[in-house]
Amino acid sequence: MHGLFRWSSKWWPGVIPLVVFWAIAAWTSTPPLESDLAARSTSALKDSVLDKTRIAVAGRDVTFAADAFSEDGRRSAVAAVQAVPGVRQVNDETRLVPEAKPFVWSAERDVVRVTLRGSAPLPASKGRLFEAARAGLGGVEVVDQMNLSRGAPPRFDNAAQLLLDQIGKLKDGKITLSDTKVSLSGMARDLGGREAIAAALKNLPEGFSVAANEIKAPPYIFQAYKDPVAVTLTLTGYVPDNNVHGALATAAGRKFFSEKVVDNLKASVGAPSGFAAAVAPALGALSRLSTGTLVVTDREVKLSGDAFYDAAAAQIRAGLGKDFPQGWQFKAEISVKPAAAPVDATVCQQLFSDLLAKGKIRFESGRASIDPDSAGLLDRLVETALRCPTANIEIAGHTDADGEDAFNQALSEKRAQAVTDYLVKAGLPAGRFTAMGYGSTKPVAGNDTDEGKAQNRRIDFMVRE
Amino acid sequence: MAYLVTFHWTWLLASLLLGLAMGWIAVVHRGQGVSKRTARWLAVLAAALVALALARVIPGRPGYWLDLGLIMFALYLAGCAVGSWLRDWALSRDAPAA
Numbered sequence: 330m331h332g333l334f335r336w337s338s339k340w341w342p343g344v345i346p347l348v349v350f351w352a353i354a355a356w357t358s359t360p361p362l363e364s365d366l367a368a369r370s371t372s373a374l375k376d377s378v379l380d381k382t383r384i385a386v387a388g389r390d391v392t393f394a395a396d397a398f399s400e401d402g403r404r405s406a407v408a409a410v411q412a413v414p415g416v417r418q419v420n421d422e423t424r425l426v427p428e429a430k431p432f433v434w435s436a437e438r439d440v441v442r443v444t445l446r447g448s449a450p451l452p453a454s455k456g457r458l459f460e461a462a463r464a465g466l467g468g469v470e471v472v473d474q475m476n477l478s479r480g481a482p483p484r485f486d487n488a489a490q491l492l493l494d495q496i497g498k499l500k501d502g503k504i505t506l507s508d509t510k511v512s513l514s515g516m517a518r519d520l521g522g523r524e525a526i527a528a529a530l531k532n533l534p535e536g537f538s539v540a541a542n543e544i545k546a547p548p549y550i551f552q553a554y555k556d557p558v559a560v561t562l563t564l565t566g567y568v569p570d571n572n573v574h575g576a577l578a579t580a581a582g583r584k585f586f587s588e589k590v591v592d593n594l595k596a597s598v599g600a601p602s603g604f605a606a607a608v609a610p611a612l613g614a615l616s617r618l619s620t621g622t623l624v625v626t627d628r629e630v631k632l633s634g635d636a637f638y639d640a641a642a643a644q645i646r647a648g649l650g651k652d653f654p655q656g657w658q659f660k661a662e663i664s665v666k667p668a669a670a671p672v673d674a675t676v677c678q679q680l681f682s683d684l685l686a687k688g689k690i691r692f693e694s695g696r697a698s699i700d701p702d703s704a705g706l707l708d709r710l711v712e713t714a715l716r717c718p719t720a721n722i723e724i725a726g727h728t729d730a731d732g733e734d735a736f737n738q739a740l741s742e743k744r745a746q747a748v749t750d751y752l753v754k755a756g757l758p759a760g761r762f763t764a765m766g767y768g769s770t771k772p773v774a775g776n777d778t779d780e781g782k783a784q785n786r787r788i789d790f791m792v793r794e
Numbered sequence: 795m796a797y798l799v800t801f802h803w804t805w806l807l808a809s810l811l812l813g814l815a816m817g818w819i820a821v822v823h824r825g826q827g828v829s830k831r832t833a834r835w836l837a838v839l840a841a842a843l844v845a846l847a848l849a850r851v852i853p854g855r856p857g858y859w860l861d862l863g864l865i866m867f868a869l870y871l872a873g874c875a876v877g878s879w880l881r882d883w884a885l886s887r888d889a890p891a892a
Contacts, residue, residue: 336820336878338827340871343816347809347870354805354866355859362801362858388858415797417857418850 359388362415366391369413377406380426380452380477384410389417396426398451398479429478434489435505436462436496438515442470443496447506449489450481458489466497482509484534495529498522502544510540517546520567520597546599551608551625553581553615555588555634562588562615566625569600580609583702584616586688601628603654610652611659614645616705619666619712633662637712640756641665669716674792677717681790684709690748690788697743699751707748710790711755723763723791724748729782730769742766748788763793798865809866813873820874821881840867 363386370384370391380396393410397403403423411419434447443462449455455475462471482488485506492504492511499522502515511533517523523546530539551566562585568574574594581590604625611630615623621634632649636642642663650659672680690707691700699707714722726741726748745764753759774781799806828836846852847860 332882333875333878335827336817336882337874338829338833339820339823339825340813340816340874340878341828342825343812343870343874344867346812347866350805350808350812351859351863351866354802355862358802358805358862359855359858365801387854388856389861390854390857415801417861 362389363387366413366415370410370416373409373413374406377409378402378451378453379406389415390420391416391418392420392422394422396477397423398426398477400425426477426479428480430480431508432478432480432482432485433505433507434475434485435503436493437503438496438499439501442472444472444474446474447476448478448481449475450477450479450485452477454486454489457486458493461490461493462496465494482536484536487534488537491529491533495526498526499544500547507540509537511537512541513539514541514543515545517544520547520549520599522546524598548626549597549600549604551594551604553612553623555585555615555618555621557620560588561591563591563593565593566595567597567600568594569598569604570596573605576605577608577612580702581612584613584705586706603657607653607657610649613701613704614649617641617645617708618663628656629658629660631660631662634664635666636663637666637708638715638755639665640754641708641711669712671718672716674717674720677713677720678790678792680713680716681710681792684713685788685790692744692747695740697740697747699747707751708755711752711757714752714757714761717792721761721763721793723765723793725789725791726764726766727771727785727787727789728769729785730772730776731782734768738766738768740766741768745788798861802862805866806869809869810873813870814877815873816870817874817877817879818881821878821885
């Protein structure tokens with residue numbers, strides 16, 4: 330032992346090369362050591378849920394900064410880095426993600442993009458929401474402006490996912506989830522979209538509720554265009570269901586006796602209440618126009634076009650609104666068609682016969698009240714009568730052979746008189762018309778078939794010079 | 795420590811071999827040794843450095859360099875001791891034979 334002390338006093342010269350070794354070792358080994366420790370620390374954190382992780386190594390000391398989502402998670406992440414072999418000490422700069430109160434998440438859609446804002450609870454759920462938005466809205470740009478925060482309500486992911494599905498049904502608008510309250514605003518993309526969203530919201534996870542649903546439906550539009558050149562009636566837009574569709578098509582066929590009905594209607598939910606009750610009289614008014622357009626937008630009915638004569642224009646303006654259900658509005662822009670050139674009595678007779686061959690003046694069964702569906706035809710007859718102002722006209726009523734002769738005679742007279750009254754009300758001088766009833770004495774077809782009887786029930790216009 | 799050994803085994807081995815060589819030479823070296831007083835101061839210095847390293851007071855890279863230097867120095871000393879002892883043992887074995 331004494332020798333060791335003696336010898337050790339002479340060990341110092343070796344320290345000089347040792348120092349050289351040390352300097353070289355320190356010089357060459359520091360950068361690889363630091364990158365090795367950084368890689369090991371990073372892989373130790375592989376299973377930790379963290380945000381904004383940053384690892385800086387100086388020598389064997391690791392500076393570790395990250396946002397953790399729970400105190401336990403934060404501690405275990407720091408411990409994991411501390412446990413990495415070779416790490417001397419950890420400078421802990423971790424913190425908890427700030428808590429959001431209230432926890433607000435929103436998805437906003439405008440024309441070209443969807444923007445996700447607010448808070449998401451975890452990076453994984455943030456990523457899932459972003460991917461779901463991209464997948465569900467194929468082609469629409471998705472902008473992710475979500476932050477990460479603590480304090481999300483339970484089942485947040487399910488609720489947000491469900492709301493994200495609804496954003497696809499909006500044309501524009503915003504869906505906000507504030508803690509467990511859902512607010513929606515904006516405009517649905519399609520008719521029925523508002524109802525579909527309302528139905529989907531019933532499936533919100535337990536604990537979530539709808540605070541405000543201000544989704545608007547796009548306007549419910551029905552259009553009819555009467556084209557006098559092509560002699561067509563074009564129907565476009567929406568009807569509530571197939572029953573209403575069928576009823577409107579049948580009514581259009583009756584009211585527009587000479588026009589071909591082009592039916593491009595589609596059935597869709599979201600119709601305002603009283604739709605059928607408002608559209609049917611509006612179509613009747615359109616049938617009295619020479620050319621015209623009927624536009625029904627939600628509860629607003631807009632009718633524009635040319636009436637055949639002044640009194641018709643006034644009647645349409647005054648009469649239509651009265652037939653509408655409560656809450657419906659009516660706007661009429663009716664002008665009067667320029668008077669057609671006068672014609673002589675022979676041409677007038679020809680025009681009357683042509684019109685009455687295309688359509689018949691209808692009455693209520695067994696009575697002398699004119700069916701409103703015949704207003705279009707009567708207006709055309711008035712217009713024709715105006716073209717031959719000097720001609721006197723006999724209006725002849727005929728019935729089929731059913732029932733008693735006396736009754737038929739009286740009915741035919743009353744019906745002829747009703748037509749005459751209509752013409753006089755339209756502004757024609759009463760002196761030009763003679764109402765005659767012939768009962769069933771002048772049949773034009775056999776009375777043994779329903780078809781024949783229908784042909785015999787008629788009003789004829791005979792021009793007398 | 796185990797990590798440093800596996801990471802720097804070449805440098806540590808070099809320090810050990812240097813120590814063995816120095817220890818081997820020191821037994822028959824005739825030059826001036828370190829005085830007792832100086833040796834004491836050096837021991838105090840070494841102890842202070844070890845204390846600093848254990849207390850992890852020096853941060854970052856200098857801290858790492860201190861650790862590395864101390865380990866190399868420790869192995870050097872161990873090498874010296876073994877070397878000197880071996881030389882002494884070899885001499886004492888040779889002497890009776892001669």
